Amino acid sequence: MNEISPARRRQLKALAHHLDPVVAISANGLSDAVLKEIETALEAHELIKIRVFGDDREVRRRYLDEICRVTGAQAVQSIGKLLVVWRERAEEDEPASRPARRRSRSAAPLTKRAAQTLAEGGGPPKARRNAQKAAGKATSAPARPRRR
Template structure:
């Protein structure tokens, strides 16, 4: 579990990032979770954009992604979900 201090630090680090993935009307599927998993292993911190044609709750989507990839939800702001998972092989971010 992330502490408040760690979440603040990760929000600061994620500020300049652009969303890499988009969740559209088809929602989340196994292939998307696999791609998210690989990307989290390489980058550790990513943003996912929820498109307006997706009518699911973004909090539910964030929970599904976090559970499917073993990641932590750092922040949900607007239609953007920020996720973090410590990399096993390619560690880049040192949490406070």
Template sequence: MANLSIQERKRLRQIGHALNPVVMLGTHGVSESVVEETLRALNDHELIKVKIAGEDREARVQAMDELAQKTGAEVVQKIGKIALLYKKAPQQNAKLSNLVRHAHVSN
């Protein structure tokens, strides 16, 4: 996936600020079911927040990167236990896409 420009990242972070996590990573890490659920959420919403449990910072960062790699998503931002992931949907759904629904947030 191509790297996002600074302006694109800024806009995605602005939209992501109002979002709640839709995928939660537990102590079992990046399992096949978590990858499938993340892919479904990315296909529907394009921009999602993922919450990762655990106190080990390096393990959380590694899990975030592994999930992004397995789903083909771009990590827009990492803050503590929350990661903001973006992946352009093959066919955008205007009712579900966070990019369409929050298009009014700064361009």
């Protein structure tokens, strides 16, 4: 795999800054289950942080080399007990589904029954106005008597 350019590495470090570790390597070391979990996380996220428990710097370095060799990922950063690795998604993968969007509160009701209830005068006043606007019925406030 190609080496990451310095500009790309800097960009990935910035993106990884706010990430939480998704995999932890404990005293049991780098088992097959841990490697499988790292593989799954890389498929889902491309850029991940891994926490390594233990004080030996050389062991952490070997873990990083082994992870990169087995998964085909690139080492972005190793700082303290955190490892940051990146692997570009394969092109044949389908793009991730878009996250669900939150509906605005002023949107038209979702069901016919709710729209009917609001149009008949049920529900809060603002919701009734919005339902009537959505139904094409322009509303106007009742005329006030003129003051003399």
